[in-house]
Amino acid sequence: MSATITVETPLSPDMRAMVQELSDLLLSLTPAEACHHLTAEQMAGERTTVFVARVAGEIAACGALHRHDGGVAEVKRMYTRPAFQGQGLGAMILDRIIEEAKSEGVRQLVLETGWNYEAARKLYERRGFTLCGPVLDYPEHPESVFYSRPLMAETEI
Structure with missing residues (x-):
């Protein structure tokens, strides 16, 4: 499998379909009040960079870096389609998100995901x-877990 990872707009028809597929999946696994989705339109804003893995031209996985104030950025919309799971695409995208955040001087990456x-x-x-407590403005919820990773110490060495 040879994958390419690029920055893409979430507003293309195939990315809109991917975002909807992810939202539908999450809503089938998690109560709506514990789902904190970004729409394709929200992902298209200047605070968000969307990374896409393609295999033979087909979108296989995605993830986004969403910037907040105060040197904090969030990992959002991580998803690998079932046919491509287990091939390391999620790790490749997450590595790109981390690299981008470091290059921009982000001091801390955070995320919310489902406990399951x-x-x-x-x-x-x-x-x-x-693992950490609730991040940003997320409410505490039994279906949610929160993660944090400092970055500034790594870039200052």
Whole structure:
């Protein structure tokens, strides 16, 4: 499998379909009040960079870096389509998100995910994220878990 990862607009027809597919999946696994989606339109804003993995031209996975004030950025919309899972695409995208955040001087990456998304949680933990309390303006919810990873110490060494 040869994948390419590029920055793409979430407003293309195939990315809109991917974003909808992810939203539908999350809503089938998690109560609506614990789902914190960005729409394709929100992802198209200047605060967000969308990374897309394609295999043979087909969108296989995606993830986004969403910037907040105060040197904090958030990992959002991480998803690998079932046919492409287990091939390391999520890790490749997360690595690109981390690289981009570091290059911009982001001091801390945070994220919210579902307590039952075991593969995602393992990926985040392998990439140095640690469990923490609620981040940003997310409410505490029994279906949500939160992760944080400092970046500034790594770039100051």
